[in-house]
Amino acid sequence: MVDPKQSPRHLTERPLKRKSRSGSMNIGEFLFNVCNYGLLAFFGLVTILPFWHVFVVSITSYQSYLNNKFIMFPVDISFSSYGVLLSDPKIHRSFLITVFIVMASTLLHLAITAITAYPLSRSYLKGRNAMMLFIIITMLFSGGLIPHYLLIKYLGLLNNILVYIIPGAFSGFSAILMLNFFKQIPDSLEEAARIDGAGHLYILVNIFIPLSMPIISTLALFYGVGKWNDWFTAVIFVDKASLYPIQNILREFLILGNMDTIGKGMFESDSYKLIINIKMAIIMVATLPIILVYPFMQKHFVKGVLLGSIKQ
Amino acid sequence: MISHISKQKMLYLMLLPGVIYLIIFSYAPMYGIVLAFKDFSIIKGIMNSPWVGMKHFEKLFADSYFQTVTWNTLKISLLRLLFGFPVPIILALMLNEVRKTAFKRTIQTVIYLPHFISWVIIAGILKVFLTTESGIVNQVIQLFGFEPIPFLTSNTYFVPMLIVSDILKEAGWGTIIYLAALAGVDPEQYEAAMIDGANRWKRLIYITLPGISVAISIMLILSLSGILNAGFDQIFNLYSPLVYESADIIDTYVFRIGLLSGKYSLATALGLFKSLIALILILITNKIAKALGGSGIW
Numbered sequence: 001m002v003d004p005k006q007s008p009r010h011l012t013e014r015p016l017k018r019k020s021r022s023g024s025m026n027i028g029e030f031l032f033n034v035c036n037y038g039l040l041a042f043f044g045l046v047t048i049l050p051f052w053h054v055f056v057v058s059i060t061s062y063q064s065y066l067n068n069k070f071i072m073f074p075v076d077i078s079f080s081s082y083g084v085l086l087s088d089p090k091i092h093r094s095f096l097i098t099v100f101i102v103m104a105s106t107l108l109h110l111a112i113t114a115i116t117a118y119p120l121s122r123s124y125l126k127g128r129n130a131m132m133l134f135i136i137i138t139m140l141f142s143g144g145l146i147p148h149y150l151l152i153k154y155l156g157l158l159n160n161i162l163v164y165i166i167p168g169a170f171s172g173f174s175a176i177l178m179l180n181f182f183k184q185i186p187d188s189l190e191e192a193a194r195i196d197g198a199g200h201l202y203i204l205v206n207i208f209i210p211l212s213m214p215i216i217s218t219l220a221l222f223y224g225v226g227k228w229n230d231w232f233t234a235v236i237f238v239d240k241a242s243l244y245p246i247q248n249i250l251r252e253f254l255i256l257g258n259m260d261t262i263g264k265g266m267f268e269s270d271s272y273k274l275i276i277n278i279k280m281a282i283i284m285v286a287t288l289p290i291i292l293v294y295p296f297m298q299k300h301f302v303k304g305v306l307l308g309s310i311k312q
Numbered sequence: 313m314i315s316h317i318s319k320q321k322m323l324y325l326m327l328l329p330g331v332i333y334l335i336i337f338s339y340a341p342m343y344g345i346v347l348a349f350k351d352f353s354i355i356k357g358i359m360n361s362p363w364v365g366m367k368h369f370e371k372l373f374a375d376s377y378f379q380t381v382t383w384n385t386l387k388i389s390l391l392r393l394l395f396g397f398p399v400p401i402i403l404a405l406m407l408n409e410v411r412k413t414a415f416k417r418t419i420q421t422v423i424y425l426p427h428f429i430s431w432v433i434i435a436g437i438l439k440v441f442l443t444t445e446s447g448i449v450n451q452v453i454q455l456f457g458f459e460p461i462p463f464l465t466s467n468t469y470f471v472p473m474l475i476v477s478d479i480l481k482e483a484g485w486g487t488i489i490y491l492a493a494l495a496g497v498d499p500e501q502y503e504a505a506m507i508d509g510a511n512r513w514k515r516l517i518y519i520t521l522p523g524i525s526v527a528i529s530i531m532l533i534l535s536l537s538g539i540l541n542a543g544f545d546q547i548f549n550l551y552s553p554l555v556y557e558s559a560d561i562i563d564t565y566v567f568r569i570g571l572l573s574g575k576y577s578l579a580t581a582l583g584l585f586k587s588l589i590a591l592i593l594i595l596i597t598n599k600i601a602k603a604l605g606g607s608g609i610w
Contacts, residue, residue: 036406044422116330119323126316138338141591144583146570147344170333200322229430247432254436290428
């Protein structure tokens with residue numbers, strides 16, 4: 001804000017700026033704003049309309065959909081496609097499996113990240129640089145798909161729910177973000193606790209973790225969303241459909257076109273016509289949880305960019 | 313040293329889970345790279361399979377399909393860069409000119425969202441929307457009197473479809489880094505320029521773009537380091553044998569020859585070829601990014 005005690009230059013500048021912005025807006029300025037707002041609104045609409053259409057079709061009766069395929073507002077609302085999904089045990093199971101995977105793997109990820117980041121953030125620990133190198137090498141180079149596949153196979157994790165949770169729980173990127181956060185916590189807190197006789201684990205759990213909630217929630221949200229969206233693990237390591245997370249059920253149904261994955265026996269006589277609505281409903285089921293946590297993620301976006309851009 | 317270790321025993325113990333993780337899940341697969349130089353058979357295992365030297369690499373480089381997938385990978389990546397790279401910059405510049413906060417926030421919320429939705433879901437939506445018989449996009453095209461376009465099955469349209477859908481999904485998210493850079497441009501410069509009568513265009517050329525040029529060059533360099541990643545998630549969920557000719561990339565080919573055809577050694581060799589080039593690219597680009605004044609990746 002403008003400090004009244006600031007140099008006179010500032011005082012003469014302010015009114016000038018205001019005038020040019022709103023007071024006498026010339027025609028060029030006006031046209032620029034129309035184009036700018038218009039184009040941004042257009043880009044926003046192109047982004048959101050497909051999802052909106054999916055949502056509308058998912059709650060519309062099949063008959064109304066046939067009458068107007070460009071439907072953009074729900075008429076003749078019908079939840080029958082959600083009814084089909086809800087009564088399908090495969091959908092139940094995969095939804096529950098996915099929720100379990102997200103929660104268990106995020107917890108494990110946070111625990112192992114915090115416990116590794118803590119010692120690495122202590123400047124007096126000898127051998128820190130060697131350990132950092134040990135971590136960074138794994139961020140730069142990997143064995144690739146086939147050796148990874150064989151490893152999982154030798155570990156007996158094929159067709160095992162643990163394959164979603166255990167491999168990948170430790171990531172160098174998360175550890176480095178967390179240890180940089182730990183470094184900002186004043187050393188005096190650790191020293192005081194040490195003098196009082198507290199052990200390192202106690203200090204980590206009772207002092208560092210409560211003070212690091214901003215980075216912990218960022219990591220949890222981004223890792224959790226990544227797990228919710230993970231479909232590749234099941235494609236390579238799981239061929240039992242009973243262990244499929246929701247993304248893979250959707251993949252079978254929408255992308256590979258295996259209709260019998262869902263609603264087997266539901267499609268008697270004319271109810272097979274529900275197919276397009278069911279497709280849209282299952283997209284909604286897989287997307288809604290993301291949309292629900294989305295508002296909570298917004299304040300973590302800038303850190304999330306860091307996480308995402310270095311992960312690629 | 314020994315006394316230090318015994319004194320800090322607990323700290324070293326705390327490193328143990330991470331070390332064990334890295335050894336099992338990162339370093340053990342690196343040992344698996346020897347497969348590329350062996351004729352792997354499941355029965356004999358990695359250790360006892362016979363060494364064959366560079367046989368798989370020779371076979372690979374002599375194969376014309378290897379050239380196809382390498383060319384496709386580079387082609388798709390470069391097209392993404394050419395058309396996709398400027399979009400977030402332009403969007404960020406446009407958002408930066410918006411004075412109505414509510415409008416700006418709404419647009420940001422909307423255009424960031426698709427980044428968090430998986431390619432499986434987006435590909436599912438695209439498949440429903442783009443089919444030639446009943447897809448809504450082709451219905452609109454027919455409404456205007458044109459022939460339906462086989463986006464998903466034609467080698468002409470598949471790659472442009474990849475690029476456009478990727479821009480719609482990721483360009484909004486890409487603005488964040490530029491908006492942060494734009495917020496760092498000193499507002500006094502604009503005020504001074506306005507007093508001197510610089511119009512919007514001149515301010516863009518002489519103040520805004522120089523102000524975010526470091527961010528732009530770092531992002532460009534980082535995307536160059538990923539040039540061999542042509543978008544496995546997207547392509548794998550959208551492609552079919554009909555478009556292999558234009559859109560089969562190294563990653564999808566490794567997946568098919570390795571996990572579907574079971575040619576483990578050949579696929580490992582191709583994977584190794586890719587990881588080595590990627591490693592070199594990352595090391596070079598990170599150096600350049602640091603020289604430009606960015607912090608690099610580490």
